[in-house]
Amino acid sequence: MLAMNKFRILGATVITIAASVMITSCGHDKRSTGWEYAPNMYEHIAYDPDQKNPNFKDGKTAQVPPAGTIPVGFVRFDYPNTKDGYEKASLEVKSPMAQTKQNFAEGQVLFMHYCSPCHGETGQGDGLVTQHGYPNPPSYSKGQSSRGGAMKDLTDGKIYHTITYGVNAMGSYASQLNPDERWKVVMYIHHLQTL
Numbered sequence: 001m002l003a004m005n006k007f008r009i010l011g012a013t014v015i016t017i018a019a020s021v022m023i024t025s026c027g028h029d030k031r032s033t034g035w036e037y038a039p040n041m042y043e044h045i046a047y048d049p050d051q052k053n054p055n056f057k058d059g060k061t062a063q064v065p066p067a068g069t070i071p072v073g074f075v076r077f078d079y080p081n082t083k084d085g086y087e088k089a090s091l092e093v094k095s096p097m098a099q100t101k102q103n104f105a106e107g108q109v110l111f112m113h114y115c116s117p118c119h120g121e122t123g124q125g126d127g128l129v130t131q132h133g134y135p136n137p138p139s140y141s142k143g144q145s146s147r148g149g150a151m152k153d154l155t156d157g158k159i160y161h162t163i164t165y166g167v168n169a170m171g172s173y174a175s176q177l178n179p180d181e182r183w184k185v186v187m188y189i190h191h192l193q194t195l
């Protein structure tokens with residue numbers, strides 16, 4: 001009997017607390033967040049990016065990175081998306097990728113995923129989408145580049161530039177392939193140029 005009472009008292013207490021939490025959290029002020037659990041999450045010590053900040057000269061928290069700096073791990077490619085940039089990359093940029101079987105095999109997998117739908121599995125420009133009205137890209141071994149010269153003569157720099165920026169109907173693959181992956185694909189395209 002005593003045990004039953006204990007449970008009742010406990011139950012009533014829980015209900016009372018729950019009810020008062022509910023009532024106090026729905027105040028009349030509609031803009032109030034009400035009862036806050038762990039207020040540090042809202043009123044933390046760190047500055048928010050959009051907050052005023054007396055520690056910097058311009059009074060802003062979000063600072064522009066100093067000129068000439070790059071994020072950690074970022075690989076520079078200082079050749080603009082122009083015909084001149086393409087030709088310059090052709091002369092100056094060489095693949096830093098070791099010519100190993102593993103890199104070649106990874107290049108093949110990446111090519112099959114990202115490029116073969118248009119360029120075809122053997123690089124002849126007869127990928128699946130060309131059967132649905134998409135213009136055929138030129139064959140890597142027998143075609144002509146729209147920027148002059150035979151496709152089989154495309155250099156490291158030209159192919160890397162194309163993957164980075166795209167060309168005409170072909171989009172950029174810079175957001176899908178990181179620099180190392182691009183070089184692996186370049187390695188595989190050199191193989192397709194010989195077919």
Ligand code: HEC
Nearest residue numbers: 114115118137145146147159162163167168169170173185
């Ligand atoms: C959506 C279809 C499509 C995909 C996917 C695609 N390409 Fe292309 N690609 C084209 C077309 C079309 C051209 C011809 C563009 C032109 O010269 O007008 C082309 C041209 C090229 C060229 C020749 C550039 C030059 O200098 O003439 C290279 C190299 C190339 N693509 C590589 C790749 C690689 C590598 C991938 C995968 C990462 C890829 N492409 C994915 C459609 C595609």
